[in-house]
Amino acid sequence: MDVGMPGFNVFVFACSLLAAMSVAAQEAAVEPQQKVVDAAGATVTVEDVERYIRATLPLDETARAAVLARPGIYREMVENLFVIRMVAAEARNAPDFDREQARWASRFTHQRNLMKEYRVTYVRERLKGVDWESSAREEYRANPEKYRRGASVSAAHILIRTDDRSEEEALVLLQAVRDRLDEGESFADLAREYSEDGSAERGGNLGLFQRGKMDRDFERAAFALQNPGDVSEPVKTAFGYHLILLQERRPAEKIPFEEVKPAIIEQLQTDLSDQVWQDKVVRLRSQGKALLDEDVLAALRDQHSAAQDSAQ
Secondary structure, eight states, X not given: OOOOOTTOOTXXXXXXXXXXXXXXXXXXXXXXXXXXXXXXXXXXXHHHHHHHHHHHSOSSHHHHHHHHTSTTHHHHHHHXXXXXXXXXXXXXXXXXXXXHHHHHHHHHHHHHHXXXXXXXXXXXXXXXXXXXXXXXXXXXXXXXGGGEEOOEEEEXXXXXXXXXSOHHHHHHHHHHHHXXXXXXXXXXXXXXXXXXXXXXXXXXXXXXXXXXXXXXXXXXHHHHOOSTTOBOXXXXXXXXXXXXXXXXXXXXXXXXXXXXXXXXXXXXXXXXXXXXXXXXXXXXXXXXXXXXXXXXXXXXHHHHHHHHHHHO
């Protein structure tokens, strides 16, 4: 049986979909069984779209809403459902198609999806009484080193590149810049005039940075400067030669709890959710292990091994 639809424009359903969504928005009157696509072998209802959303989009309501606000997303979802159902209809009628395997795979997928959905409910119930703010405070107090900002510096630089000049030429030019700086000219003005870097238009300003964010040699020289206003000797990096101006030093500091609280709570919820579910899985695995028939399992292994040997 050919489930193709000569003359049927797949995109006709977009009109039905938009009409249905419009009614939903204006009158909240879309019925679950209202058809968005009605074609031989591939009917897609409003309920199908709702369940597809639940099955495939993020569980978090904010994240889900962001996806659903994307232009064309409803059309895309219906197209996906339509294609899946058309291919499934074609497969059901293919003479060499393994229907038993398909039925088993369908049951397996259904059970796996049930487990996925149930996990959310199971974990939510067991974590319902957790005081997340108190737990976050405990974590914050117990691991103070995790919630510290490293020392940082604010610096500006003047870069003379060496990709189109020799190192000697770069150093001569940088020394000329240094001489003008020593005569009292503004570092920012000289950076705008000479620096061959995107920061030149900002007077060479690089802002605050911690260790590990810059070229290692540049970083070492910047952190070696002690007082705001100090300027380094020429510093060689892979980019060329730099003069570095220290603008500010900030010591390592403890990050306020309120600043890190949302991230701590999010991590705790993830970790505890995983732990609660993993505990259940471990218990069930133990139960399955106790009931496992080792003789049947060994026979299955032998059968597959023999089949592989005969195929070689």
